[in-house]
Amino acid sequence: MTERALLAGGAGFVGLHLARELLERGWRVTIVDDFSRGRRDRALDELLEGEAELVEHDLTRPLAGGAAARPDLVVHLAAAVGVGNVSAAPAAALRTNLLSLDNVLAWSLDAGAGAFAFSSTSEIADAAVAMGLASVPVGEEAPFVCPDLGAPRASYALSKACGEMLVRATAARHRLPATIVRLFNVYGPRMGSAHVVPELIERALAGGDRVEVFGAEPTRAFCYVEDAVRALLDLVPLATPEPLPVNVGNDREEIAIGELARRVLALTGS
Numbered sequence: 720m721t722e723r724a725l726l727a728g729g730a731g732f733v734g735l736h737l738a739r740e741l742l743e744r745g746w747r748v749t750i751v752d753d754f755s756r757g758r759r760d761r762a763l764d765e766l767l768e769g770e771a772e773l774v775e776h777d778l779t780r781p782l783a784g785g786a787a788a789r790p791d792l793v794v795h796l797a798a799a800v801g802v803g804n805v806s807a808a809p810a811a812a813l814r815t816n817l818l819s820l821d822n823v824l825a826w827s828l829d830a831g832a833g834a835f836a837f838s839s840t841s842e843i844a845d846a847a848v849a850m851g852l853a854s855v856p857v858g859e860e861a862p863f864v865c866p867d868l869g870a871p872r873a874s875y876a877l878s879k880a881c882g883e884m885l886v887r888a889t890a891a892r893h894r895l896p897a898t899i900v901r902l903f904n905v906y907g908p909r910m911g912s913a914h915v916v917p918e919l920i921e922r923a924l925a926g927g928d929r930v931e932v933f934g935a936e937p938t939r940a941f942c943y944v945e946d947a948v949r950a951l952l953d954l955v956p957l958a959t960p961e962p963l964p965v966n967v968g969n970d971r972e973e974i975a976i977g978e979l980a981r982r983v984l985a986l987t988g989s
Contacts, residue, residue: 721770725749725790725832727778727823728797730757732910733838733902736944737794738766740952746770749790753777756800762909778819782826791833792955795823798838798879801913802872809874816878817885824889834896834958836951837886841903841968842876856940856970859901859963887962896958900951903968907944916941919980923987930984935977942969 724741728734729750734757738748748771750763757763767773776782778797797819799805799812820837827835846864847853853861863880865873883899890897906916922930950967974982983989 722746722791723788724792724794725751727751727793727795727819728757730754730763731796733905733944733947734796735762735766735909736907737948737951738771740948742766742769742771749774751776751778752797778822779815781822789831792836793823793827793832794836794838795820796838800875803913805875806871809871813874813878817881820882820885824885828893828895832895834955835886835890836898836900836955836958837882839883839899839901839964840876840879841901843880843901845876857966859966883964890960890962894960896960897962898954898958899962899964900954901964901966902947903966904939904941905944905947906941915939919983920987923983923989928989930980932976932980936975938973938975940969940973942967
């Protein structure tokens with residue numbers, strides 16, 4: 720019997736790569752998205768020509784018809800993200816992220832989902848690292864710290880921390896097998912230009928003989944999106960009603976931003 724998956728936010732960056740991987744493994748995929756961040760393009764159309772279907776829906780409103788189609792897996796990726804978006808409307812980001820998760824969890828229970836996966840964030844541990852309470856590479860035991868509730872960006876990390884609590888409590892109460900996946904610095908095709916790697920590439924391709932970076936010494940460990948997707952799916956069989964968070968990223972290669980810029984310049988011939 721063909722396995723079925725529902726991807727909330729499946730038309731977004733990670734969601735589309737996840738949908739493609741599931742389809743290649745023989746799954747049937749339902750993508751739910753309101754296109755506030757996901758986009759309609761040829762990549763999405765190609766999936767819809769296969770065994771994927773699209774439901775356009777604002778997930779801050781309840782999903783209907785859950786009991787009609789039992790999914791083997793529900794993955795919640797939908798969220799208000801991006802430094803600019805969250806900073807401009809922190810309350811809206813908090814509301815969107817918590818309401819959408821609550822609605823998808825309720826639908827999953829009604830539909831009798833086989834497993835639930837929640838996409839959390841590395842920002843859960845960012846403040847702890849900055850305050851010296853955790854080291855890099857970051858372990859799952861690092862504490863969540865919110866040093867300033869008045870900071871606009873705090874709403875995103877707070878929404879994900881509350882989201883993890885909501886998933887844990889719901890999974891435990893209803894015996895729903897679940898997993899929490901914290902994605903660290905995922906990059907790749909279709910992520911949009913407002914991120915480090917594509918932004919540097921665009922600057923290099925724009926011409927000139929230099930790329931300006933605002934601080935060459937800070938380092939990042941980037942994880943390619945296909946690797947992140949495979950790791951997420953590898954964790955699904957380990958879902959449990961007492962889910963523990965798992966950090967997914969690249970713990971083998973850390974690179975300074977200045978060196979990253981030099982590599983981009985070399986690859987683009989600038």
